[in-house]
Amino acid sequence: xxxxxxxxxxxxxxxxxxxxxxxxxxxxxxxxxxxxxxxxxxxxxxxxxxxxxxxxxxxxxxxxxxxxxxxxxxxxxxxxxxxxxxxxxxxxxxxxxxxxxxxxxxxxxxxxxxxxxxxxxxxxxxxxxxxxxxxxxxxxxxxxxxxxxxxxxxxxxxxxxxxxxxxxxxxxxxxxxxxxxxxxxxxxxxxxxxxxxxxxxxxxxxxxxxxxxxxxxxxxxxxxxxxxxxxxxxxxxxxxxxxxxxxxxxxxxxxxxxxxxxxxxxx
Amino acid sequence: xxxxxxxxxxxxxxxxxxxxxxxxxxxxxxxxxxxxxxxxxxxxxxxxxxxxxxxxxxxxxxxxxxxxxxxxxxxxxxxxxxxxxxxxxxxxxxxxxxxxxxxxxxxxxxxxxxxxxxxxxxxxxxxxxxxxxxxxxxxxxxxxxxxxxxxxxxxxxxxxxxxxxxxxxxxxxxxxxxxxxxxxxxxxxxxxxxxxxxxxxxxxxxxxxxxxxxxxxxxxxxxxxxxxxxxxxxxxxxxxxxxxxxxxxxxxxxxxxxxxxxxxxxxxxxxxxxxxxxxxxxxxxxxxxxxxxxxxxxxxxxxxxxxxxxxxxxxxxxxxxxxxxxxxxxxxxxxxxxxxxxxxxxxxxxxxxxxxxxxxxxxxxxxxxxxxxxxxxxxxxxxxxxxxxxxxxxxxxxxxxxxxxx
Numbered sequence: 001x002x003x004x005x006x007x008x009x010x011x012x013x014x015x016x017x018x019x020x021x022x023x024x025x026x027x028x029x030x031x032x033x034x035x036x037x038x039x040x041x042x043x044x045x046x047x048x049x050x051x052x053x054x055x056x057x058x059x060x061x062x063x064x065x066x067x068x069x070x071x072x073x074x075x076x077x078x079x080x081x082x083x084x085x086x087x088x089x090x091x092x093x094x095x096x097x098x099x100x101x102x103x104x105x106x107x108x109x110x111x112x113x114x115x116x117x118x119x120x121x122x123x124x125x126x127x128x129x130x131x132x133x134x135x136x137x138x139x140x141x142x143x144x145x146x147x148x149x150x151x152x153x154x155x156x157x158x159x160x161x162x163x164x165x166x167x168x169x170x171x172x173x174x175x176x177x178x179x180x181x182x183x184x185x186x187x188x189x190x191x192x193x194x195x196x197x198x199x200x201x202x203x204x205x206x207x208x209x210x211x212x213x214x215x216x217x218x219x220x221x222x223x224x225x226x227x228x229x230x231x232x233x234x235x236x237x238x239x240x241x242x243x244x245x246x247x248x249x250x251x252x253x254x255x256x257x258x259x260x261x262x263x264x265x266x267x
Numbered sequence: 268x269x270x271x272x273x274x275x276x277x278x279x280x281x282x283x284x285x286x287x288x289x290x291x292x293x294x295x296x297x298x299x300x301x302x303x304x305x306x307x308x309x310x311x312x313x314x315x316x317x318x319x320x321x322x323x324x325x326x327x328x329x330x331x332x333x334x335x336x337x338x339x340x341x342x343x344x345x346x347x348x349x350x351x352x353x354x355x356x357x358x359x360x361x362x363x364x365x366x367x368x369x370x371x372x373x374x375x376x377x378x379x380x381x382x383x384x385x386x387x388x389x390x391x392x393x394x395x396x397x398x399x400x401x402x403x404x405x406x407x408x409x410x411x412x413x414x415x416x417x418x419x420x421x422x423x424x425x426x427x428x429x430x431x432x433x434x435x436x437x438x439x440x441x442x443x444x445x446x447x448x449x450x451x452x453x454x455x456x457x458x459x460x461x462x463x464x465x466x467x468x469x470x471x472x473x474x475x476x477x478x479x480x481x482x483x484x485x486x487x488x489x490x491x492x493x494x495x496x497x498x499x500x501x502x503x504x505x506x507x508x509x510x511x512x513x514x515x516x517x518x519x520x521x522x523x524x525x526x527x528x529x530x531x532x533x534x535x536x537x538x539x540x541x542x543x544x545x546x547x548x549x550x551x552x553x554x555x556x557x558x559x560x561x562x563x564x565x566x567x568x569x570x571x572x573x574x575x576x577x578x579x580x581x582x583x584x585x586x587x588x589x590x591x592x593x594x595x596x597x598x599x600x601x602x603x604x605x606x607x608x609x610x611x612x613x614x615x616x617x618x619x620x621x622x623x624x625x626x627x628x629x630x631x632x633x634x635x636x637x638x639x640x641x642x643x644x645x646x647x648x649x650x651x652x653x654x655x656x657x658x659x660x661x662x663x664x665x666x667x668x669x670x671x672x673x
Contacts, residue, residue, distance in 0.1 A: 001545050003270045003350070012547040013491075013505050020492040020559060044534045047496050047549060131341045135326025138340040141368075154327060155337055159364040159582050159666040161371040161659050164596050169664030182352070184343050259328060 004191050007183050008041065014142055014179040015045040015126065017165060019052070022124035022175070026053040026082070028113070031066040032214050033199055035128035036073075037188055038180055040197045042126070043077065053080045055116055055125075059108040060090050061216035069200040082120075086112040096218040102257055110266045114150060117174060124175045132184040133244060136259045142181055145172040152176075152263050185244050186237050193230045204228050213244050271478055272343075272350035276370045278397065279379030280389035281358035284410040286336050288379065288448035289355050290320025292469065295455035298344055299323065320448070324355040337362060339369035348474040358389050363631050364582040367669060370396055375404035375476040377469065378440075382415040385425055386432055388616035392631060395615035398437040399578060399633065399671055401649065406472040407433070407440045413447040417460040436615065442472050481544055484508040486517070487652055488563040489598035494549070501532060501549040502557055506542060507598065507654040509565060511550070513540040517563040520645035521571040524555035526563065560600045562645040562655065569645040569655060574607075575638040579628075579660065579670040587628040587667070595640055597658035604640035611635050628668075635673075646672055 001009070018025060027042060027050075029035045042050055056070055074081040086094075089107040096104050117125065131138040141157050143165035150173070158166040168175070183191070192199065202211045209222040210233075227233040277285045293299045307322045314332070324340045336357040344351045354373060356366040370376065376397050380390055397405060407429055415421040422445045433440055444453055445461050446469060452458035455470045467475060486509030494501045515528045531539045532549035542548045550563075562569060575595065581587060587606065595602045612634035613621035628634045638660075649656030649671045660668040 001271075001543070003272065006271060006545065009505065009545055009547045016491050016503055016547070045547070046494065047501065047532065047534045049496065132343050135324075135340065138324075138326065138342060139338045155329065157338055157365070159659075159669070160368045161666070161669045162654075162657060164659040164666070166666055167594065167596075167661055167664045172664065182341070259326070 004194055007187055010182060011041045011179040012045045013163065014177065015042055018124050018126060018177040024122055025124035026055050026122050027126035029054045029056050031070045031200065033188055033192065033203060034130060034180060036199060037191060037197060038126060038128035040195060041179060050077065050079055053082045055082045055084055057109050057112050058083050058085045059216050061095065061218055063202055063214065063217045065200045065202050082116060084112045084116040096216065102260060105261055105266060122174060124177050126177050126179060128180050129178055130183055131181050140178055140181060142178050144176040146174055146176060147171055148173045154263060189230060189234050189237060193234065269349035272352050273375065273476060273478055274352045274354065274373045275473060276354040276356055276373035276376045278356045278366060278370065278376055278393040279358060280387040283358065283379040283381040284448045285358060285379050286321035286324040286355055288454065289353055290323035291448045291451050291454045293323055293344065294320060295451050335359065338365045346470065346474055351473065360389060360631055366393065367396055367580065367582060370400055373402060374479045376402050378405055378407045379410050380407060380425065380429060382409055382411045382421060382425065386428055391432065391616045394433060394436045394438060395633065396580060399580060404476045405438050405440050407443045408469060409443065409445045410448050412445045412452060412461060413450050419463045442466055444469060444472060484652065485565040485568060486511050487655060490557050490559055490561045491599050492559055499551060502552055503549050505547045506544050508544055508652050510541060510543050517565060518567055519555045519557050520562040520564055520569055521643040526552040526554035526557065529553045569647050571643050571645055573640045573643055575646060575672060577638065577670040577672045578633060578635055579668045580633050581628045581630055581668050583667045584630045589626050594661040595638060595658055596661065597644060597646060598654050600644045602640040602642045602644055604638050606636045607639040608637040609634050648672055
């Protein structure tokens with residue numbers, strides 16, 4: 001079995017395991033390359049169907065291309081799309097210009113997500129995070145329990161042996177499940193190429209610039225690049241050494257912003 | 268270049284330099300992104316420390332301020348030969364469950380022993396865990412050779428002790444390599460200071476390891492779930508051994524009924540008439556009704572039983588006492604049960620003899636036990652079909668032990 005097929009099978013096994021365990025489950029779709037790949041894998045796991053809701057956390061600061069792509073494929077793939085916004089904070093003017101990045105991400109993303117989980121009572125949440133994205137994400141388990149305050153207890157994570165994932169204990173409110181944790185950025189692009197997965201054009205070079213990682217428009221910087229198709233992106237990554245999230249503002253504020261955000265329940 | 272990546276776990280006692288070795292490996296082979304190096308330099312300057320290679324792996328604030336590894340981290344690394352997933356395991360006894368979690372994903376290991384401190388309790392424990400988990404490819408590195416003046420005599424002395432201990436615990440090291448992770452001697456580059464050593468560097472040792480070979484065996488398919496799609500019942504699961512073919516007759520275990528593969532399904536692959544080990548597929552079956560936890564098997568080779576004889580390793584800090592209820596999880600099977608008899612228990616790190624017919628098992632101890640279950644399961648020896656020969660025990664939803672069927 002080749003490398004990409006092995007990665008795909010591991011992901012499908014995890015997705016099906018999570019669906020069996022919780023049934024009342026949802027996946028987070030940021031419309032970026034990783035969660036769109038996850039969505040593709042979910043469709044493969046269930047023979048073309050997506051048997052649970054797909055959540056888009058909308059900070060209102062996303063790129064217009066992302067909203068367009070979301071609506072087009074939600075329709076094409078027949079998704080049960082839930083859009084989550086922290087309306088109170090959006091109206092109060094919370095944004096990247098106000099307070100710290102940590103406050104903004106926490107209010108507009110984490111707290112918006114908390115409300116959706118509480119309202120729908122989801123017991124499992126599929127997320128497209130990867131170990132090679134960030135040192136903190138490298139420490140994650142595939143099935144990661146969260147308590148009622150959504151806290152990630154990174155100092156005392158459960159044992160996770162082979163493909164046996166922790167059962168639900170009394171104090172577990174819900175589980176974050178990470179089916180593509182084992183894929184690297186390069187794996188993702190090679191898989192996108194092999195499967196011909198559609199993506200927003202933000203990743204492709206326009207006048208010498210492209211986005212390598214996307215989120216909220218004010219907090220993402222494009223990189224210098226002439227890669228205007230998936231093959232050229234793969235070639236660029238194979239010869240590059242810069243890290244993927246170098247253009248993401250939230251990681252730069254403090255060495256431990258990601259750790260703090262994640263311990264509060266951030267994706 | 269090989270296509271598949273090899274998973275390597277780095278183990279050994281606390282402060283013997285595991286995280287530093289990995290950081291060095293990344294740095295010397297040019298695999299460290301420049302901003303990551305900048306971030307590490309900045310954090311080290313803030314903490315008033317010299318450049319700390321361990322911070323490549325130790326990313327939690329608590330790990331850096333306390334100078335320890337708390338949890339495993341997986342990182343990715345490529346040589347001209349192949350891709351690697353490097354798993355850094357913590358060395359403290361209290362984090363043993365994390366070390367075991369990391370090792371359970373590995374095909375090969377590097378065991379570190381520090382020159383001046385020598386073999387410690389955790390060295391022995393980790394060594395035994397590797398052996399239990401069936402990890403056969405192990406390179407031992409003797410680290411901090413700079414502290415021993417790069418002395419060959421000091422190395423040979425420790426090498427002899429390492430050979431004795433590993434032999435006792437059933438491991439034959441592929442190499443024993445003198446290194447200094449801090450100074451980068453024999454990590455990615457051959458050391459001039461250790462010129463008396465003629466074997467491979469750490470990097471060369473990694474490249475000499477082989478990917479686990481998949482042997483051709485009879486088909487085994489643990490049922491993961493049942494879906495109803497377009498009016499058809501689809502039995503989902505992953506093939507854990509052998510090959511499935513359309514028209515094949517299979518036993519449904521533990522009930523010993525029979526079913527026939529009418530159709531093998533994968534999305535966007537309509538003409539599939541065969542699927543192999545490792546593939547996640549859907550089956551349309553004729554014959555017996557199946558449910559999650561059933562094992563579809565080509566033969567009646569698996570044992571159908573309510574008693575499991577196994578070696579287990581106890582991972583949590585609370586003792587087990589005979590009779591405490593547990594949940595047994597093996598492949599997709601789950602059954603309630605308890606340990607009926609503790610034939611012998613011992614601490615791999617201790618000189619004391621094993622206790623026979625014991626009534627408790629404590630943290631970090633290993634035990635040979637008989638587990639009784641409230642329902643039949645289909646199991647095999649770990650050495651025959653790994654997926655049906657290993658299991659996890661849980662108590663009230665928490666994993667407490669791992670086990671290998673003997």
